[in-house]
Amino acid sequence: MKLAVFDCDGTLIDSQVNIIRAMESSFQRHRLPAPDSHATRRIVGLSLVEAMQALLPEADHDLHLSLAEDYKTAFQRLRADKALDAEPLYPGIRSLLDTLDGQGWLLAVATGKSDRGLKLALEHHGIHHLFVSLQTADRHPSKPHPSMLHMALAEAGAKAEQAVMIGDTIFDIAMGEAAGVKSIGVDWGYHDAHELIDAGAAHVADDADHLLALLNG
Known part of the structure; x- marks a missing residue:
């Protein structure tokens, strides 16, 4: 076996195109400067809350949770727009x-x-x-x-x-x-x-x- x-x-x-787009949307929703694409690619593979912690280590846990939820919403919206073709x-x-x-x-x-x-x-x-x-x-x-x-x-x-x-x-x-x-x-x-x-x-x-x-x- x-x-x-x-x-x-x-x-x-x-899937980096959609990941970067969703991350930008999540940060913009909180009026935060979005991480550059290299920084976003570096955290791919982590669970969302841990990814937000890595990108914003000084932020509080509630913000990490909120960013993660907004990321999921943005990613689902991209999927609804047939963005799977970009993956x-x-x-x-x-x-x-x-x-x-x-x-x-x-x-x-x-x-x-x-x-x-x-x-x-x-x-x-x-x-x-x-x-x-x-x-x-x-x-x-x-x-x-x-x-x-x-x-x-x-x-x-x-x-x-x-x-x-x-x-x-x-x-x-x-x-x-x-x-x-x-x-x-x-x-x-x-x-x-x-x-x-x-x-x-x-x-x-x-x-x-x-x-x-x-x-x-």
């Missing part, structure tokens, strides 16, 4: 998932997205059915807490040594480390390859074909 647990934003799906799969990802499924891998997702947001994104790309476990921020502490990985392992009936965590941020790699699961980084997302290695990634994939080779190596 082999279990591949994928992060979503920055690993499977390039493509990264090159080669669909073929990679189909190949792994055909090889007998079990597939899962561990993401800072909500249940609703993840379902919409996966269904939009026609890949929802490929995953045996979907873990989100709605039911778990933020990454890098290992709770999402622990539940994915339990639902798949896999042991930590039979699994691999795949992600584009240091939060994904640290979550794998905390759960005792091998981690592989991808360099097409929001954190740099050297950061992923420093965080504990066993390897960093250059593209989907390289990732497939690493998984089957």
Whole structure:
């Protein structure tokens, strides 16, 4: 048995356009200067309240909560405007998932997205059915807490040594480390390859074909 647990934003799906738009809307609603796009990309993967805390460490908790709620509202509005078309799969990802499924891998997702947001994104790309476990921020502490990985392992009936965590941020790699699961980084997302290695990634994939080779190596 082999279990591949994928992060979503920055690993499977390039959703940065909508993430940046929603973040700008949230901050503008509070008459605050929006973080620049680089700062926003750096916090992708964290749960929303933790992301707001990272962006505004001096603000109080009530503001973090309010910003997170306004972000969700803005993101849902973008989705209603068919902005999912601005969230493509990264090159080669669909073929990679189909190949792994055909090889007998079990597939899962561990993401800072909500249940609703993840379902919409996966269904939009026609890949929802490929995953045996979907873990989100709605039911778990933020990454890098290992709770999402622990539940994915339990639902798949896999042991930590039979699994691999795949992600584009240091939060994904640290979550794998905390759960005792091998981690592989991808360099097409929001954190740099050297950061992923420093965080504990066993390897960093250059593209989907390289990732497939690493998984089957």
